[in-house]
Amino acid sequence: MFSRFKKQPSAAGEASPAFSISVLIAISALCFSSIIQASDIVGARVWRAPDNTRLVLDLNGAVEHSILTLQSPDRIVVDIKNGRLATASTLSSLQLSESPIKNIRYANKDKHDLRIVLDLKEKVKPRSFLLKADGELKDRLVIDLYDEGNGKRAVKTQQAKQSSGSRDIVVAIDAGHGGEDPGALGPNNLREKHVVLAIAKELEALLKKQPGYRPYLTRTGDYYIGLGQRPALARKQQADIFISIHADAFTNPQANGASVFALSQGGSSSTMAKYLAKTENRADLVGGVTLADHDDMLAGVLLDLSMTANRDASTKVGSKVLSNMGGVARLHSKRVGYAGFAVLKSADIPSILVETGFISNPGEASKLRTKSYQRKMAKAIYQGVDGYFQKYPPAGSLIAANKAGGSKRYTVVSGDTLSAIAHRYNVSQGALKSANNISGSQIRVGQRLTIPSS
Ligand SMILES: [Zn+2]
Incomplete structure (x- = not known):
């Protein structure tokens, strides 16, 4: 039986x-x-x-x-x-x-x-x-x-779109925690896992609108994924970048501000970084560790050489994200921090961990729970990522092809102004207007703009 x-x-x-x-x-x-x-x-x-x-x-x-x-x-x-x-x-x-x-x-x-x-x-x-x-x-x-069975529910691995030699840049967005692991707890039962998923989905929506990008969410709902599994999922999608989104707590409720981290070579750059890495890495004790996770991390750590190049790219994209977040939030530190976050241990994909704020700080928590602030935060991350890829587009990507062709395309999102777009792409407002036959200063959401070469 x-x-x-x-x-x-x-x-x-x-x-x-x-x-x-x-x-x-x-x-x-x-x-x-x-x-x-x-x-x-x-x-x-x-x-x-x-x-x-x-x-x-x-x-x-x-x-x-x-x-x-x-x-x-x-x-x-x-x-x-x-x-x-x-x-x-x-x-x-x-x-x-x-x-x-x-x-x-x-x-x-x-x-x-x-x-x-x-x-x-x-x-x-x-x-x-x-x-x-x-x-x-x-x-x-x-x-x-x-x-089991025919895998009706199983997630399909989507390959990066290859069309006439200009592919989309794949952005893996990793909403921290989930399911049994709620992450940090803020006032009025505000949970980190919900806040970061909301920001991740806003970021996904922004990237979907821009030609040349394909966003991929490692977590789409309220369930747990092991720390080693997250970069593995990104690798399966052939991601060009991995962005883990968090909103952590600190022992001192006064602590506030956004920050960005890349993987450290050894020691952590500050006590705060060390503390955050320790609490983040504990998540697997909450969610359940599997042997496969360890193998994956070990494999990642062994490829030390490629990690040095990777750390350099991670720092560059991290700096771009940080400077854009500076327009939305107070920055905890103006420089990219370094810590031993397990989730960043990818040898082959530039990876950053974005702390969108401290959920343990009552003022910051009240902002983090609103849709409008989550949207602003997502937009700042998007602008940082886009700024990086406009400068260093991967070979074979549509953005690289556009760059070689001298012009770029941009789709207007809510909150954009002509002057901000001109500033971001380092072109004059006049050049931007004449390239798009705009006489006044009005632009509308969804409008496709040609960005002239600077
Ligand atoms: Zn977290």
């Missing part, structure tokens, strides 16, 4: 050997105590990602569990030793419509154990692990269900 029986490795099994030993001791100690003490499931959440669904059970202690896949009908059985459900509504109130789960049932098994059955709408590959309590988060049992 059992088609497959798999006891999944715990998160501890995937950590470094030294770490595993201490964790294993801790877990066996917990297992011993769990013989007497039952563990309650006190909360549950479901996160839907493009190719998988994550079910998270909050526990008030570590548990032993096993998971098996059964067929006809398709279902997953999760047995939790000495488990108890705090209240029936914990599982029955879950929103399952977007997930492959049709229904969740549960029953006591052998007096002490809890059996949870996930009835499925379609076949999935399960993977489960335990996460230790961390900060406000409790011990958790994480069950990831990977979509």
Whole structure:
């Protein structure tokens, strides 16, 4: 009857050997105590990602569990030793419509154990692990269900458009955190993961309007992606640049201002940079680390030579973004900072991490939550990126072809003025007007302008 029986490795099994030993001791100690003490499931959440669904059970202690896949009908059985459900509504109130789960049932098994059955709408590959309590988060049992079969839901890898030798520049936009990892928390429950996704989507919309660019979002909804997986997704899209967007917290609520970081060669450029890198890199402890992530990061770190060239490009684009953000926000530092952010460890793609402000600062948080400010921030990032690529267009790109041809095209977005566009492209207002047959100073959103060569 059992088609497959798999006891999944715990998160501890995937950590470094030294770490595993201490964790294993801790877990066996917990297992011993769990013989007497039952563990309650006190909360549950479901996160839907493009190719998988994550079910998270909050526990008030570590548990032993096993998971098996059964067929006809398709279902997953999760047995939790000495488990108890705090209240029936914990599982029955879950929103399952977007997930492959049709229904969740549960029953006591052998007096002490809890059996949870996930009835499925379609076949999935399960993977489960335990996460230790961390900060406000409790011990958790994480069950990831990977979509199987014809991959109806799976994300397709889109190749960069190749048309008559002038391709689009691919901009990978990485909204930090997501799902089980909310990122920093601001006043009135403002969460970093929501703010940065909103800014990322504004930036995507701006880039979509400009000929020569193809934006790609690593995260499109409220779910978690591992830190190593983010640059890997960008690489699959053959991205020309990787921009991770954040709005972090600092120990001091007075701290404010926007900043831009590139990967450091070793040490961090400031205490703040070191602190931010440490808190950001902790995200994988919250979201669940996989071995594949480590392999990917290691591969990235080994290519040290190409990283030096990459750091130079990252610094250049970072400076452009920073100077444009200076027109919207106070800058925390006028120079690109350097820190060991795991998400920036791409050897082959210039990568920056943009801190749009401190969500822990009440004044900045109240701005960050508004659509208009999110839009301004996205526009500043866009202008920085565009400024960089107008100067250093990748070979074979449409922007490179336009540059060689002596003129560029620009589509007007909301908030643009003729003088600002002229300033950005380093041309006179008069030249800009005559190239486009404009007599007054009126331009409209969506209007395509020819930028004359300066
Ligand atoms: Zn962050």
